[in-house]
Amino acid sequence: MRKIGVIGLGYVGLPLAVAFAREGCEVIGVDVDARKIEAIGRGESYIEDVSGEELAEVAAELQVGTRYAPLAGAEAVLICVPTPLSRNREPDLGPLVEAGRSLAGVLRSGQLVVLESTTYPGTTRERLLPLLEESGLSAGRDFHLAYSPERVDPGRTDFTLRTVPKVMGGLTEPCAERAAEVYGIVCDEIVRVSSPEAAELTKLLENVFRSVNIALVNELAMLTDRMGIDVWEVVDAAATKPYGFMRFEPGPGMGGHCMPVDPFYLSWRAREFDMTTEFVELAGKINQQMPYHCVAKAQWALNERGLAVKGARITIVGVSYKPGVGDVRESPALKIISLLRELGAEVIYHDPHVPELPELGLSGTPFEQAIADADLAVIVTAHPGVDHEEIVRRARLVVDLRGVTRSAAEAANVVKL
Ligand SMILES: NC(=O)c1ccc[n+]([C@@H]2O[C@H](COP(=O)([O-])OP(=O)(O)OC[C@H]3O[C@@H](n4cnc5c(N)ncnc54)[C@H](O)[C@@H]3O)[C@@H](O)[C@H]2O)c1
Numbered sequence: 001m002r003k004i005g006v007i008g009l010g011y012v013g014l015p016l017a018v019a020f021a022r023e024g025c026e027v028i029g030v031d032v033d034a035r036k037i038e039a040i041g042r043g044e045s046y047i048e049d050v051s052g053e054e055l056a057e058v059a060a061e062l063q064v065g066t067r068y069a070p071l072a073g074a075e076a077v078l079i080c081v082p083t084p085l086s087r088n089r090e091p092d093l094g095p096l097v098e099a100g101r102s103l104a105g106v107l108r109s110g111q112l113v114v115l116e117s118t119t120y121p122g123t124t125r126e127r128l129l130p131l132l133e134e135s136g137l138s139a140g141r142d143f144h145l146a147y148s149p150e151r152v153d154p155g156r157t158d159f160t161l162r163t164v165p166k167v168m169g170g171l172t173e174p175c176a177e178r179a180a181e182v183y184g185i186v187c188d189e190i191v192r193v194s195s196p197e198a199a200e201l202t203k204l205l206e207n208v209f210r211s212v213n214i215a216l217v218n219e220l221a222m223l224t225d226r227m228g229i230d231v232w233e234v235v236d237a238a239a240t241k242p243y244g245f246m247r248f249e250p251g252p253g254m255g256g257h258c259m260p261v262d263p264f265y266l267s268w269r270a271r272e273f274d275m276t277t278e279f280v281e282l283a284g285k286i287n288q289q290m291p292y293h294c295v296a297k298a299q300w301a302l303n304e305r306g307l308a309v310k311g312a313r314i315t316i317v318g319v320s321y322k323p324g325v326g327d328v329r330e331s332p333a334l335k336i337i338s339l340l341r342e343l344g345a346e347v348i349y350h351d352p353h354v355p356e357l358p359e360l361g362l363s364g365t366p367f368e369q370a371i372a373d374a375d376l377a378v379i380v381t382a383h384p385g386v387d388h389e390e391i392v393r394r395a396r397l398v399v400d401l402r403g404v405t406r407s408a409a410e411a412a413n414v415v416k417l
Contacts, residue, residue, distance in 0.1 A: 013080030100131030149203030169199030253332030255321025310344030318381025
């Protein structure tokens, strides 16, 4: 039986571990978070893309723990640890360095190591490789090393790990061949590039592309607001062009673990090459501005009805960073809630995916009550299954930051971004 190791069992690592286990591989999963290990042991998934039933199905194949020693028996070890930003918005490779060091302690000749975490070009060769070579083994000769970015889009069901082409860059040709063979177990198509650096930059290009295009349409939304033009109408119309245009929608800002973080890995690295990545910086700046613009919009909407934000009861509808998931990391809703509170609003929220927001001392309110009690309902994240038309019918005033009430365009109680 083939044996695959996965380090870091989060949004990326757990689905990957389950995918290999479903193909009949024995999977050794390692995470420093003992609560996650215990949860998997109980058959409970903490990731929406992996169900409890799926975990139960692979219980025999998936061995998890906090110790690295069992990884010595794996033919390949895939690293999926976080790559966040430090307080001063610089790459924080702490978890990766820790994982690399721990893995070096158990690394065996003949193994393949693949980094999946999103990071700047050069990380695999300049940071991970020297750590792994502390084992006394030489990369490319005694063990294989490659980089392959994860492209998972949490909550998405139309594209899966199997059907999304997997980009791969090996340290050497045999490294790439070996990695492609291993990933071939769970992915239908492997896209080989010439180096780990090219693969690292591919992932960053994908994310910067989204960030810049979202910023462009967000900037347009702020402009159309002043011009009295409906940005959604303009986006809808532009999207009828069959070529040369790709639809991006404005919104309250970017959230999640990737979009607000990854582009800064590139701009940080660029500085070493005497370059300022202006598009990246500007996109970040505009997207960070959006929660402030949205709060100003809510303030304006209340003002039009002779109400102040201070003392107003405001319901936030949808607090996770994207539809269909419960992940609130970097969610613009958190910023919007804080800003509204600073202005003296009484804020509650409704989100079927997020029962609690401990960092803000809030628990979710059921739909009926959340809408009936509010002076204003602000749609921040449009989850499928939430009846936004019902919100328009029932709420006194609605600010729609996602363009989901377009069919009720003439409703007098709706203000759109
Ligand atoms: N979440 C996404 O949608 C997504 C998509 C593509 C790429 N990525 C990238 O994948 C990487 C992982 O992201 P994630 O969302 O899965 O993060 P996550 O926080 O959900 O999971 C990472 C896991 O690694 C564990 N960990 C931390 N240090 C460790 C160590 N030294 N040894 C073992 N385990 C350790 C953590 O406890 C955590 O469970 C990041 O680089 C991220 O940018 C994420």
